[in-house]
Amino acid sequence: MQINQLKYLGLFTATLLATLLFVSSTVNAQRIKSAPLSWGLKGGVNLATLYGDDVNDTEIATGFNGGLFFSYAFSPRLSLQPEMLFSMKGAELDNSVSGQETTTDYELGYLEVPVLFKYHLVTGNTLHPNILVGPAIGFKLYGNANDRDIDDEIQDAEFGLTFGGGLDAEVASSPTDFIQTVGLDLRYTLGLTDVFDIAGDPEAKNRVFTIALAVGF
Template sequence: MKKVLLTLSIVAAAFTYASAQGLSGGLKAGLNLANFGGDDVEDAEIRPSFHVGGYLNLAFSDALSLQPELLFNSVGTKGSYEDEILGVPVEVEETVKLSYISIPINLVYSFGPVNIHAGPQFGFLLSAKSEYEINGSSDEEDVKEAYKGMDIGVGVGLGAHFGKLNATARYNLGLSSIADDDDADVKSNVIQISLGYRLFGGE
């Protein structure tokens, strides 16, 4: 938590400076291709989902800026395995659905309309559900207690803007295990493809 507060303090200081230099902001949304990784993850598959939220871009110069974002982020994974019910083998399809409020804070370097960016991301867990499908019947279970309340990761990506529109492709790598069991190594990794619209500031 101290690291988060320190990071937010740095962002606030940067915001104060950048307000005099150039401030823009807007909305963004897009596709998540989410999966789990780590030593204790086997046969996990990509779960397509989504993210939506807003961003601020705090310009220090024409080339360098800081971009904090506030996103609703749906991630997780899916997979299948064999089990037995009353001695009868069955195929179980499981989908894990995690919802976070995510705060990426990226340092952005622009050259013309194109940029590269990287930075930390902090996620705060809102809900965790596990959906099971067996022989066409489905059921859902609340599994929030199985996951930590906070996820820490790092993102790196490419972006481009076209007038008020912008597009981003980013990979978010989980750095900390999201499993509440300290002995389990489960990390959340996500490919994000976003479209955004600048509402104010900028060119």
């Protein structure tokens, strides 16, 4: 099952990358000077799992990731990008973190707020690679285990570190165009705090690989 998920994710990534290259090649190569503050929408796919001393034999859980982002450019190379995202996490475990010998499908939903520093590689054309890193805090929205409500067993908040990179393509021909950029975002979020708040305090943390398409206005 994991191999099929990764195969489809690779196909999805290649399709998005090809789309970005095509779009960027069809617009004027002259860089459009825009205001330092911008915003946009993004959406994509999470490949999530759990890790820790009390987690064994996990399988990837696929979920949605998307929401709103803002970007403030300090310079052509450096920007700050806070985001507000709905993020689905979890994993399928052969044994639950409470020690029961049964397959358990954990579905966890968070309102995630990353605050990312982005370093942009200025290329002289309309396609710009970037590197990103920053902290992220996730606020619990819901938790299920095999469709059983476990909200009371999940910590109210989690902290993590996000890092990755992507590509931004300028698609506007003037600063007044509604859509200014489209981008492909690849990132990894490593949870640093335990997910569960139950007896025995099991060590289990989220880790998520995300691929998303962003549209900047």
